[in-house]
Amino acid sequence: MFEHDCNILVVDDDRDLRTTVAQVLEDEGYHVDEASNGKEALERLHAGPAPDLLLLDLMMPVMNGEQFRQEQQKEPDLARIPVVVMTAAGSRVNDRIEAIAPAAVLQKPVGLEDLLGTIAHILERPL
Template sequence: MSKTILIVDDSASIRQVVGITLKGAGYSVIEAVDGKDALAKLESAPKINLVISDVNMPNMDGISFLKEFKQKPAYKFTPVIMLTTEGAEAKKREGQAAGAKAWVVKPFKPEQMLQAVSMLIN
C-alpha cells in the first residue's frame, strides 16, 4: 500500500511540482492550499504518513498549522517537512520547536525532496 503525503502550499505550481515528484516515486498525494484547508482535509483523508508544508501562507501559516496538526493524537508522531523560501535560522528553530523534522529551502531539487521523504517514512 502506498504512503499518503499531504502537501500544504498556497502556490499551485509548487504543489504541482512536489505532487509530480512524489507520485512518480509511488506516493499518494493530497493537496491543501493553506493550514486551514489542510486541517479540514485531515477530517476526510486516509491516514497521512507525512506532511510537506510551506511556511508563509494566507489564512493559516505553516508554523501555526504544524502546532495544530501536532495536537491531534493520530498525528503526534507524523513527520513534517517544511518547504519554504525562508532560510533564516530563527524561522528554522521556530519550525523545529513546533515539530518539523526537516527543512527544505525553495527552489529545491526533486531528488533532494525525495531523499528527505524517504528518510522520514520508510
C-alpha cells in the first residue's frame, strides 16, 4: 500500500456506495472522510481541515450536489477544493453539471481504474 498525504471527502447518500468507495481509497493509502448529503459536507468543510478533493454525488436529499457546489463556490477557501462529480444521471444533466464546474465527471457505476486514475490525475499523484 502506498501512503498518500491526501484527504478525500466522499459525499453520497448511498451508504453502501460511500462506504465501498471510502474503503477502496483507504486501501490505496488515501485519508477518507464521508458525508451523506451536501449539508453534512459543508459542515465538515467548515469544521476543517479541508480535504484535498471532494467526490460528490448530485442527487441527494437535504442538500443536493448542485446546491452544495453553489455554496462551496461562494467561499474562496472552500472553492479551491477540486470536485469530482459521480452521477448516474447521464447526459440529461450535462448543462447543470457544466454550470457547477467540476474538475471531472464520472458516470456511475464508476470503475475502479477510472476512479483512481481521475483522483491521481487531479491530485497529480502517481497511481
